[in-house]
Every structure is written in structure tokens, then in C-alpha cells.
Amino acid sequence: MMRAAIYVELLFRLLYEGGLRIGEAISLWVEDFDIGKNVITVRKSKTSDGENEKFMCLLRL
Template identity: 50%
Template sequence: MRDMLIVRILFETGIRASELLNLAISDFNIGKKSILVRVSKTRAGENRTVYVTSDTINLFQDYIIEFHSSQTNIDHVFFNLSGKNKGEQMSYWGLQALIKRLNRKAEVDFTAHMFRHTCATQLNDKGISAVSLKNLLGHAHIQTTLQMYVHPSDETIRKHWEQAISHESKE
């Protein structure tokens, strides 16, 4: 359940791994289906709101009920479930180890950061404005978002080309 929640949040929001690990329970707004990213490696990324689906909010609630019992005295959403550091905030290296295990299980090679690129590309393909995408990803400059994080597929490029040609032929 924890691993699924981690993947869903990374995939749907495009937040950085370090931002994920710093999420507190109080950062989740269940009614608005949003998450406040308070801690970021960039000033532009701090105190921004990202959004998740109802399914992810439901999974978050189930996870909190299951793993954040009254015996757990930690506000961080993600913490070590076993080992010598059980109950402590999950570290970056702990997340990397989890991703490595998921790679083996899924027989797919991916990193936590790839979810950021995938999220940016999918939102761009669905027509989100460049400014909104920049703000969701927590970038200071729109060029970073568009040049580094958006990777349009051949289908998207063709669709945009066809739209441009159809406008031209109508004139």
C-alpha cells in the first residue's frame, strides 16, 4: 500500500523525490484533493500546491489508517516500516532501494525522477498551459520546464502539426 501510494503521488504530481520524502500528513487536503509541497530544493518549489486523483486520496486515507496508528509518533507520511530505522522518516537512499525493488518486480528500469518527466509530458500533451505546468513542477523558469521536462511523442507532434496545417488551409 505504501509503495503504491509513493508511485501514484510521484506519477500524478511530478514532485521531486526529496519533496515526497518531506511530506507531512498535514500537507494533504483531502477535500481539495491536493498536497502542499512546503519543502523543496528550490525557492520556486516551496509552498506550492499539487493535485492528485480521488483514487490517490482514498489510498492515502487507507494508508494513514493502516500505518499511522496511535503508536506511530511521526508526522512524515513516509517512514521506514522495518529494519533498524523502523519508524523513522524514509531517507532518499531508502526510497532508492524501494525503487530498485520495484524495478525488479516490474521488470522495468525506472527512477523516481522519471515520474517527474512523465507527469510533465502527459500534462503538456493534455493541453495544460506552460505557466501552470511550470508552477506545478516548482520551476523558476518556464524554459526549464519546456526544454528539460516535456518530451512530446510522435503522435503529439503529428497532432499539433495537423492542427497547424488545418488552420493554414482554412485561411
């Protein structure tokens, strides 16, 4: 039960604080989080530039 609560909290924080769309947040993999560089790579993005990939700062939990 506790694991599900952490997953839901992280998902909501990515959506709200990170400005991610639902599809972008759900499609994230563990490999997309680079702790050393403090970056999250969003591969399936709908950016206004027309690119399919964007980078954002990692949230502080």
C-alpha cells in the same frame, strides 16, 4: 506486509502522476493532504518561481 505495499504504491503514484520529486514526496506529512479542498501542499519544493511551497491537485486512488 500489506501496509508497506500501500505505502510504496502511493509513493510511486505521487512521483509519477503528481510529478513530485523524490525529496518532495518523502517530506510530505499527513497534514499536507487537504481532502476537503482536494489539494496537497508541498513545503520543500524547488519550483522555478523560487518559492519553497507549491500546491497540487489530490490524486484519485
